[in-house]
Amino acid sequence: MVTPAAHREAAAHLQSAYEMSERRACRVLGVDRTSVRYQATRPDDGALRDRLKALAQERRRFGYRRLHVMLRREGHAVNRKRVQRIYREEKLTVRRRGGRKRAIGTRRPLEIPLVANQRWSLDFVSDQMTDGRRFRILTVIDNCTRECLGLVADTSLSGRRVARELDAIILRRGRPETIVSDNGTEYTSNAILAWADDTGVGWHYIAPGKPQQNGFNESFNGRLRDELLNETLFRSLPHARAVLEAWRRDYNESRPHSKLGWLTPKAYAQALTGHSGRSAALVDGCSDRPIANPTNTSSDHQRTLVIAG
Numbered sequence: 001m002v003t004p005a006a007h008r009e010a011a012a013h014l015q016s017a018y019e020m021s022e023r024r025a026c027r028v029l030g031v032d033r034t035s036v037r038y039q040a041t042r043p044d045d046g047a048l049r050d051r052l053k054a055l056a057q058e059r060r061r062f063g064y065r066r067l068h069v070m071l072r073r074e075g076h077a078v079n080r081k082r083v084q085r086i087y088r089e090e091k092l093t094v095r096r097r098g099g100r101k102r103a104i105g106t107r108r109p110l111e112i113p114l115v116a117n118q119r120w121s122l123d124f125v126s127d128q129m130t131d132g133r134r135f136r137i138l139t140v141i142d143n144c145t146r147e148c149l150g151l152v153a154d155t156s157l158s159g160r161r162v163a164r165e166l167d168a169i170i171l172r173r174g175r176p177e178t179i180v181s182d183n184g185t186e187y188t189s190n191a192i193l194a195w196a197d198d199t200g201v202g203w204h205y206i207a208p209g210k211p212q213q214n215g216f217n218e219s220f221n222g223r224l225r226d227e228l229l230n231e232t233l234f235r236s237l238p239h240a241r242a243v244l245e246a247w248r249r250d251y252n253e254s255r256p257h258s259k260l261g262w263l264t265p266k267a268y269a270q271a272l273t274g275h276s277g278r279s280a281a282l283v284d285g286c287s288d289r290p291i292a293n294p295t296n297t298s299s300d301h302q303r304t305l306v307i308a309g
Contacts, residue, residue: 004038007031048076049086056092061227063094069256097226113144116269117174120149121217122181124157125224129234137244138162139224140169143180143216145269146260147252149173151224151244153237159189166195178202180214223251 001010007029014025026033048071055067062070064087068080087093113119125137136157140150152165170176179196181187183205196203206213228247234240256262263271 001029004035008036008038011036045082045086048078048082049090051076052083052086053090053092056087056090059227060231061094064092065258066256066262069262073256097230116142116145116147116272117176119143119178119180120176121214122162122179122187123214123217123221124184124186125221125229127229127234127240129236129240135234135237135240137224138165139217139221140166141217141220142176142265142269145265145272146216146220146257147265147269148220148248151248153240153244155237157186159186159191162186163191163195170199175199176201178204180204180206180217182206182211182214183208 001007010029011022011025011031014020014028015022020028022033022036026036051074052067052071055070056062059067059070064084065080067087068078068083071078071083119142121141121143123139125139126134127137128134133155135153135155138150138152138157139148140152141147142149149169150165152161154161166179179201181203186192187203187205192203195201211218224247228243232243234243252266253264255264257265257268260268
């Protein structure tokens with residue numbers, strides 16, 4: 001019994017069960033009588049509690065910090081500690097999923113691009129449908145704005161298909177300076193080599209067995225699996241594509257990103273390019289984050305078709 005609430009409960013039990021006076025019960029427990037007599041004056045937070053529970057049910061893998069940002073966005077004038085208290089009282093804590101232990105080597109911060117389309121990163125994620133058929137998802141991320149540019153799902157994704165999907169993204173967004181990927185057969189195929197030469201996009205391959213060199217995409221893949229793939233049963237490939245596209249839009253336009261000062265990737269991209277005012281883009285109480293460290297030298301600098309390792 002270390003909290004005042006536990007002391008008050010214990011004192012009430014001694015008074016009712018053993019017919020002790022308040023003075024004697026406090027002496028036995030070793031607590032001050034004023035703390036036992038204290039009556040809470042905390043305002044009613046029923047509406048806030050109900051909304052927090054509804055948001056936590058809708059966003060099952062969000063913690064209290066991200067839920068606090070969403071509550072502030074809806075107009076609730078509440079600080080983070082109050083949200084954390086209600087979050088704990090309602091037992092909404094996100095259960096951390098276990099993972100295999102990995103050896104930790106020397107960590108080096110990744111170079112953060114200064115502008116959008118300076119560097120994209122690609123990777124694959126696998127999942128399966130309710131009938132047991134497996135499918136793959138191509139994920140395309142802008143490393144500066146952290147926007148998800150594409151989630152392409154299919155049972156087979158060849159190098160030619162990857163090139164076509166990149167062409168479709170470039171048509172609506174523009175050409176990147178560099179693309180980072182691993183050494184998978186899809187990325188090292190003749191179709192990708194020819195596409196990179198034709199478009200003039202620098203393609204950088206990470207060192208074999210070093211996924212941390214593609215850390216932006218690895219982090220996104222973890223969020224994708226934790227918040228969507230592990231929470232959804234896909235009935236068919238069209239159903240998977242529809243759900244992935246809806247989640248991609250929600251990730252870019254609604255989900256607050258902790259590394260962007262709790263802005264959404266779309267709002268951060270607009271603030272970065274000056275398309276919207278700073279007051280409309282920044283969340284109340286959030287400060288700007290440094291976009292890049294000019295002194296940081298990383299192996300992810302621009303190069304064309306060079307295999308590291």
